[in-house]
Amino acid sequence: MSGTGTRAEAGRAARRASAIASTLIRFAAVVAVTYLGLLAVTFFIGRVIPIDPVLAIVGDRAPASVVERAREELGLNLPYHQQFLIYVKGALQGEFGRSVLTTNPVMTDIRRVLPATIELATLGTLIGALIGVPLGVLAAVRRGTLADQIVRIIGLIGYSVPIFWLGLLALLVFYARLRWTAGPGRIDVVYEYTFTPITGFYLLDAMLLRDWAAFRDIFAHIVLPASLLGYFSLAYISRMTRSFMLNELGQEYIVAARAKGLSETRIVWAHALRNAAVPLVTVIALSYAGLLEGSVLTETVFSWPGLGLYITNSLQNADMNAVLGGTIVIGSIFIGINLLSDLLYRMLDPRTRPR
Amino acid sequence: MSEAALTRREWLLSERPDSRLQARLGRAYQSWLRFSANRLALAGLLIILLLVFVAAFADLLSPYSPIVGDLRGSRLMPPGPGHWLGTDDQGRDILSRIIHGSRITLYVVLLVAIIAAPIGLAVGAVAGYAGGLLDVVLMRITDIFLAFPKLILALAFVAALGPGIENAVLAIAITSWPPYARIARAETLTVRSSDYIAAVALMGASPSRIVLRHIMPLCISSLIVRVTLDMAGIILTAAGLGFLGLGAQPPLPEWGAMIASGRRFILDQWWVAAAPGAAILIVSLGFNLLGDGLRDALDPRGSER
Numbered sequence: 001m002s003g004t005g006t007r008a009e010a011g012r013a014a015r016r017a018s019a020i021a022s023t024l025i026r027f028a029a030v031v032a033v034t035y036l037g038l039l040a041v042t043f044f045i046g047r048v049i050p051i052d053p054v055l056a057i058v059g060d061r062a063p064a065s066v067v068e069r070a071r072e073e074l075g076l077n078l079p080y081h082q083q084f085l086i087y088v089k090g091a092l093q094g095e096f097g098r099s100v101l102t103t104n105p106v107m108t109d110i111r112r113v114l115p116a117t118i119e120l121a122t123l124g125t126l127i128g129a130l131i132g133v134p135l136g137v138l139a140a141v142r143r144g145t146l147a148d149q150i151v152r153i154i155g156l157i158g159y160s161v162p163i164f165w166l167g168l169l170a171l172l173v174f175y176a177r178l179r180w181t182a183g184p185g186r187i188d189v190v191y192e193y194t195f196t197p198i199t200g201f202y203l204l205d206a207m208l209l210r211d212w213a214a215f216r217d218i219f220a221h222i223v224l225p226a227s228l229l230g231y232f233s234l235a236y237i238s239r240m241t242r243s244f245m246l247n248e249l250g251q252e253y254i255v256a257a258r259a260k261g262l263s264e265t266r267i268v269w270a271h272a273l274r275n276a277a278v279p280l281v282t283v284i285a286l287s288y289a290g291l292l293e294g295s296v297l298t299e300t301v302f303s304w305p306g307l308g309l310y311i312t313n314s315l316q317n318a319d320m321n322a323v324l325g326g327t328i329v330i331g332s333i334f335i336g337i338n339l340l341s342d343l344l345y346r347m348l349d350p351r352t353r354p355r
Numbered sequence: 356m357s358e359a360a361l362t363r364r365e366w367l368l369s370e371r372p373d374s375r376l377q378a379r380l381g382r383a384y385q386s387w388l389r390f391s392a393n394r395l396a397l398a399g400l401l402i403i404l405l406l407v408f409v410a411a412f413a414d415l416l417s418p419y420s421p422i423v424g425d426l427r428g429s430r431l432m433p434p435g436p437g438h439w440l441g442t443d444d445q446g447r448d449i450l451s452r453i454i455h456g457s458r459i460t461l462y463v464v465l466l467v468a469i470i471a472a473p474i475g476l477a478v479g480a481v482a483g484y485a486g487g488l489l490d491v492v493l494m495r496i497t498d499i500f501l502a503f504p505k506l507i508l509a510l511a512f513v514a515a516l517g518p519g520i521e522n523a524v525l526a527i528a529i530t531s532w533p534p535y536a537r538i539a540r541a542e543t544l545t546v547r548s549s550d551y552i553a554a555v556a557l558m559g560a561s562p563s564r565i566v567l568r569h570i571m572p573l574c575i576s577s578l579i580v581r582v583t584l585d586m587a588g589i590i591l592t593a594a595g596l597g598f599l600g601l602g603a604q605p606p607l608p609e610w611g612a613m614i615a616s617g618r619r620f621i622l623d624q625w626w627v628a629a630a631p632g633a634a635i636l637i638v639s640l641g642f643n644l645l646g647d648g649l650r651d652a653l654d655p656r657g658s659e660r
Contacts, residue, residue, distance in 0.1 A: 034498065037495075037502075041499075045515045157636070159643050160591075161635075161636050162591055162611070162635045165614050165629075165632030168632075169629065172625055293505070294506075296507065312599055316600065323514050327504075327507050330507050331507070
């Protein structure tokens with residue numbers, strides 16, 4: 001009796017393991033194809049550009065022999081499919097060539113600026129989720145009332161406002177007029193030489209160094225752009241929370257919970273929200289990815305030395321290696337977050353688990 | 356008069372329409388009733404109609420030239436009589452520039468919709484109807500584009516093609532067709548195995564005829580909703596490109612580029628940047644409200660979601 005039980009269990013476990021393995025393989029294939037597509041598109045962009053990379057390096061008036069040699073050294077005389085193979089190989093090793101502007105390898109530059117963007121986007125998502133989820137729950141519970149309408153309008157304006165414009169106005173009001181926050185940049189010049197970052201995440205670094213004066217200054221700098229990005233993601237998160245909650249509140253288990261005599265607070269926050277949380281994780285992950293992108297404009301307005309500002313600065317100087325490298329890095333993070341949210345969804349929702 | 360209106364209403368809402376025209380008009384009327392019950396949606400429609408009106412009569416409505424300013428007499432003047440929204444650093448009337456900028460906004464939005472929506476529709480309908488390998492390949496390409504950060508990809512495209520309004524339109528269109536392909540494919544899958552498609556196929560219709568004449572028209576209403584909802588995003592992306600100096604080039608009165616030029620004066624002459632931003636906000640809010648209302652009216656099933 002017990003023998004057959006364990007055998008059946010072992011069979012089930014094996015089946016489950018193979019199901020998980022096949023899912024993982026499928027995921028890996030999807031990611032590989034998507035990444036290859038990303039590289040193909042950036043490769044294409046890099047080749048249709050009207051600026052000749054050879055002439056950009058050797059100059060317009062270089063003799064033909066020099067141009068030819070540079071072309072060979074850059075591998076630009078090879079057929080396109082070979083160029084693409086070299087490009088893919090380089091990209092897989094994090095090799096995107098040198099930036100014309102900073103003369104560093106592009107990857108070195110990106111590694112230096114990426115923490116600033118991650119820090120900003122993380123804080124923004126945190127603000128967006130912490131305010132957006134309760135707002136969405138409120139709108140769903142008080143559906144059709146004034147509160148619902150107000151949340152809806154807050155969300156709609158968040159969808160409609162040009163973020164760079166709102167950033168300029170925020171700087172004008174909160175920095176220039178009210179003097180509540182610090183201005184553009186990440187940290188005051190005063191700390192430029194006394195504050196040596198460890199991880200590149202300044203808030204974390206200041207805590208590790210126990211430099212509370214610097215921490216306050218860094219916080220005063222980040223609070224405005226992070227709130228702005230937070231508002232951006234709040235619009236999306238509150239809207240999705242509302243629809244998920246409405247969906248859950250119409251389910252029969254809610255009726256059952258009411259019949260059992262549970263308090264409304266408990267039903268909403270402990271029962272309905274817990275079930276709505278599963279798709280919400282995906283939404284929050286996607287809004288995080290969206291903020292990484294939204295940071296391009298925000299960073300420009302706030303002179304925030306992150307990846308977005310790096311890309312736009314490189315754009316203005318026709319530094320295509322840097323632009324494409326930055327595009328690939330943000331694209332890779334995008335793909336990674338999409339994959340992660342998909343996996344999280346499968347882990348959190350027992351219905352999607354392979355049996 | 357009211358009796359005539361009542362009978363017309365009855366005619367429109369008739370359960371047994373005598374003609375195809377009556378049935379169609381009746382359906383449209385019902386959609387309109389649902390739509391017009393939504394006050395916010397009506398406000399959105401009003402904003403968009405106003406935008407079209409302003410763009411059409413920009414030359415008559417604008418009090419000054421949008422390009423040539425008065426450098427001597429009126430540089431960076433605050434809002435007031437004469438210049439209702441003030442003047443910019445070249446002495447140009449900001450209101451006139453915003454009025455003329457509405458043309459650029461409308462141009463960008465329409466052009467992107469005209470390019471991106473048919474591409475998405477064709478890809479999605481073909482993928483959904485053909486199935487098999489073609490479906491897999493087309494949807495994989497769609498997914499690749501969906502997985503990209505839109506604005507960054509548009510940036511890279513414009514960087515490669517060179518700044519300018521046409522290139523910005525092209526870049527936005529290239530990055531915005533994938534959701535339409537997804538929607539069209541989903542719609543196609545739902546109608547693909549229905550009886551009337553089988554009937555048309557039995558009558559000897561070619562696959563291209565089935566896709567073009569019998570499947571695509573059914574996808575259009577959900578596509579229109581989605582395109583309208585996306586218009587706000589298109590406007591914001593175009594304005595963002597303009598702000599970064601990659602969209603419309605000066606002296607064109609593009610709203611995003613106007614904000615960029617007002618950025619230098621934000622602390623003292625805030626109106627230079629504030630006014631065009633408000634215009635962008637109002638117009639994209641209008642498109643969002645209109646899109647929401649259209650979705651509720653055209654797709655009663657999805658309205659509660």
